[in-house]
Amino acid sequence: MSNEQQAITENQWHQAKLIWDYHQMHHEPRPVDAAIGLGSHDLGVAAHCAELYRTGLFPAVVFTGGNSPTTAKVFPRGEAVHFREHAIELGVPAEAILLEPTASNTGQNITLSREVLAAAGIRPTTVLLVSKPYMERRSFATARKLWPDVEILCASEPLEFDDYLKSIGDEKLVLDMLVGDLQRIIEYPKLGFAIEQEVPEDVHGAYESLNRDGFTSRLITS
Incomplete structure (x- = not known):
């Protein structure tokens, strides 16, 4: 099994789920222009x-x-x-x-x-x-x-985390993408690309944990 197709551990799943939930804004749809x-x-x-x-x-x-x-x-x-x-x-x-x-x-x-x-x-x-x-x-x-x-x-499509993992078919890739987007949320305001968003402590901890575990293929480098 290649590294890109490796299965994730239960702890990695829970860390990723924290980030998944954070990425969603939970806005109530209503009419817009x-x-x-x-x-x-x-x-x-x-x-x-x-x-x-x-x-x-x-x-x-x-x-x-x-x-x-x-x-x-x-x-x-x-x-x-x-x-x-x-x-x-x-x-x-x-x-x-x-x-x-x-x-x-x-x-x-x-x-x-x-x-x-x-x-x-x-x-x-x-x-x-x-x-x-x-x-x-x-x-x-x-x-x-x-x-x-x-x-x-x-x-976005109202998919549960497990359903999204299945739809992509590559658990490591999904976690790489979750980590990469969170890095951009943290770093882009410093570059003038986005407004700042508060990152809860447990979400930041999950980000650091998955970084250490090697879910890094979507990270930007300076």
């Missing part, structure tokens, strides 16, 4: 956007994202393009979807989506960010920094 579906490897973002659109929470959604090393093979025409197609397959009318096909990081997802909305004559006061479950808090902190005059809500 527009939604932004943040591109990634996870088509569940597009599916959840479609589900929320059908409930009438927003009249328009921007799918944003170009390609990254982890998505180029899966989504050869870009994350946003594939997300748009999937949402249309799930019943979202094409005219309700705006496309931002070039962003390569979360900051660009926000700033370029804002420009796309403005070009369409949409200047929202409330925006719903739809992301992977473990990316809610980081996307919130980024948007609050870059778009401070807009009220930001977050949503």
Whole structure:
């Protein structure tokens, strides 16, 4: 068994679950002026956007994202393009979807989506960010920094931690991603990329523990 596919221990699961819960904002969905579906490897973002659109929470959604090393093979025409197609397959009318096909990081997802909305004559006061479950808090902190005059809500597929682990099929990779996103929540405010978020002591302890255990492939280095 390769290192990338190793099973995690019970203690590592509990540490990761603490971080998983922290990453989610637990916002109550309600009507907003527009939604932004943040591109990634996870088509569940597009599916959840479609589900929320059908409930009438927003009249328009921007799918944003170009390609990254982890998505180029899966989504050869870009994350946003594939997300748009999937949402249309799930019943979202094409005219309700705006496309931002070039962003390569979360900051660009926000700033370029804002420009796309403005070009369409949409200047929202409330925006719903739809992301992977473990990316809610980081996307919130980024948007609050870059778009401070807009009220930001977050949503993701309502998956339990175990179900997400099964859906990805690689426990180590998921823990690497949880740790990597938490590092960015801690470090990005110092770089001006995001607002600060309080990290509870037990969550920080879980982060340090998983770092020591080698869940480090998604960490940024100075």
